[in-house]
Amino acid sequence: MSERSEFDVLVVGGGPAGIAAACCAAEATPRVAIVDDNPALGGQIWRDEPAPSTSQSAIWYQRLARLPVQIIAGTRAFAQAGPHILVAESEDGVCELAFRKLILATGARERFLPFPGWTLPNVMGAGGLQALARSGLTMRGKKIVVAGTGPLLLAAAAHLRQSGAEICLIAEQASRRHLIVFSVRLVCHSSKLQDALALRRELAGVPYLTSCWPAAAQGKEKLESVMLRRGAKTWSVDCDYLACGFHLVPNTELAALLGCGVEQGRVRVDDLQQTTVPDVHCAGEPTGIGGLELSLVEGQIAGHAAAGAPDAARGLFAKRKGLRRFAAGMDRAFALRPQLRSLPQADTLVCRCEDVPLGRLREHSSWRAAKLLTRCGMGPCQGRVCAPAVEFLLGWNVESVRPPVFPVRVESLTTTVTGAPPTLS
Amino acid sequence: MPDLVQMTINGVVVRVPRGSTVAAAVLLAGSSNLRRSVSGELRGPLCGMGICFECRVAIDGRQHVRSCQLLCREGMEVTIGV
Numbered sequence: 001m002s003e004r005s006e007f008d009v010l011v012v013g014g015g016p017a018g019i020a021a022a023c024c025a026a027e028a029t030p031r032v033a034i035v036d037d038n039p040a041l042g043g044q045i046w047r048d049e050p051a052p053s054t055s056q057s058a059i060w061y062q063r064l065a066r067l068p069v070q071i072i073a074g075t076r077a078f079a080q081a082g083p084h085i086l087v088a089e090s091e092d093g094v095c096e097l098a099f100r101k102l103i104l105a106t107g108a109r110e111r112f113l114p115f116p117g118w119t120l121p122n123v124m125g126a127g128g129l130q131a132l133a134r135s136g137l138t139m140r141g142k143k144i145v146v147a148g149t150g151p152l153l154l155a156a157a158a159h160l161r162q163s164g165a166e167i168c169l170i171a172e173q174a175s176r177r178h179l180i181v182f183s184v185r186l187v188c189h190s191s192k193l194q195d196a197l198a199l200r201r202e203l204a205g206v207p208y209l210t211s212c213w214p215a216a217a218q219g220k221e222k223l224e225s226v227m228l229r230r231g232a233k234t235w236s237v238d239c240d241y242l243a244c245g246f247h248l249v250p251n252t253e254l255a256a257l258l259g260c261g262v263e264q265g266r267v268r269v270d271d272l273q274q275t276t277v278p279d280v281h282c283a284g285e286p287t288g289i290g291g292l293e294l295s296l297v298e299g300q301i302a303g304h305a306a307a308g309a310p311d312a313a314r315g316l317f318a319k320r321k322g323l324r325r326f327a328a329g330m331d332r333a334f335a336l337r338p339q340l341r342s343l344p345q346a347d348t349l350v351c352r353c354e355d356v357p358l359g360r361l362r363e364h365s366s367w368r369a370a371k372l373l374t375r376c377g378m379g380p381c382q383g384r385v386c387a388p389a390v391e392f393l394l395g396w397n398v399e400s401v402r403p404p405v406f407p408v409r410v411e412s413l414t415t416t417v418t419g420a421p422p423t424l425s
Numbered sequence: 426m427p428d429l430v431q432m433t434i435n436g437v438v439v440r441v442p443r444g445s446t447v448a449a450a451v452l453l454a455g456s457s458n459l460r461r462s463v464s465g466e467l468r469g470p471l472c473g474m475g476i477c478f479e480c481r482v483a484i485d486g487r488q489h490v491r492s493c494q495l496l497c498r499e500g501m502e503v504t505i506g507v
Contacts, residue, residue, distance in 0.1 A: 037475055037494060038474075038475070038494055039446075039494065039495070039496050044474055048444075074494070076475075091495070109472060109474065109476045110472060112471070112472075119462070119466060119468065120467075121457035121458045121459075121467055121468060121469030122457050122469060123471075124469070124470060124471055124472075124473065125471060125472050125473060127472075127473065127474070128470065128471055128472045128473035128474065129473065130473070131472075131473030131474055131493070132446070132448060132449050132452065132470060132473045132493070135444075135445060135446040135448070135449045135473075135493070136441060136442055136444065136445025136446060136449035136450065136453065136497075137445075137448075137449040137452050137453060138453065221457070221458070221467055222457040222458065222467070222469070223457075352462065352468070352471070352477070352479065353462075353463075353478065354463060355462050355463050355464040355466070379463075379478070380478035380481070380489070381476060381477050381478045384476050384477065385471070385472070385476070385477050407478075407489070
């Protein structure tokens, strides 16, 4: 038998959007909880941040600490047990989380694109290596190439450098022209401009090459060097790690599982961040990649709305509008260039769970056919890594969500309060 | 003196700072690979945030645990490479 807890507002995801949502909800309604699969709150951006008490994260943590919000860490929601009930698994067992209102703040993951050698150990996501560096991995003296696209590359490089690594170079696939257009927009957002200038100072002396990308990762049992390409030129750089990510992909799986409308990879929401499913709100990156500020604003709107205070939410609409316009500019600036489609060779693995190379996928005409006949996307990650790559490489529409939304232990599927298994349809 | 946790990785005793994840501990102990893929390739962590499942290891006999989301505990027995 599992335990069941009941909440007025349940927030899934303890990053900035989830923290902001929980604070605003808890200021108006008594029983609020955050459930998150990581050992601690903060999401990826505030993970283990050594924050001065005046920092933005510290201010939100202090606000949260003053409120009676229950924190359920190390616990992953994976299915619905019935209307208004999620089932979640932790290391110790399974629990049911009943809610009156649900706020999905499930964040984003990095987009990975395949290129020869990308499965070698020590080729990681840019955010991935940063997360490991914040989880105890020492970077002192390590040589790192940072590559891919998006503002995360700069933030990751700056953090890794502060941790003692030598950043050999940053390879950004976007063109200088696109980035200049984007940087003009930065001027209109003073806090973002401050962040950008701070990053530039922290990365002084590190080469930042635009229109440049990794053509191959090389090494025997682990990464030894990276082959880079820029225009007609290719060259090799020796390094310990390649930190490589191609911007972010919204985590929409749980929303889709609950029946929420998802369009173009984003959870559809109305002005009050309500999804197409009654009593289910969504905030932050799942509604479209927009960064920290937009996540905080959307989280606050969702929190107010879920707690029955829509007027407080409306006061934030104008701020959200400006930040969404900025996010649209970011999407254009860091759009993937078509040349990246020719990076993987026929024998380059696309699905790392089932070791399916690109050549085998090309024998099929749809994601579904390829799944059935090659097992692409059928492994433990359930297509979270390969599906965004396949969408870009082959243009297939990916329908991938099924319960449980993460692989779970058998006992988690067979244990519930009522003794009946969770609804799996 | 930093606060250390003692554990084993494939039977070898290691000490890592408290608060480290198991994935970080394995890399700190000098192994870049945590497992073999279905076709036998060596693999290490990729996403660092519980999405990709490349860092899964056995912990105290329980298989398929994502090492990037689990903090090291005193006496933990970690098995990698299977």
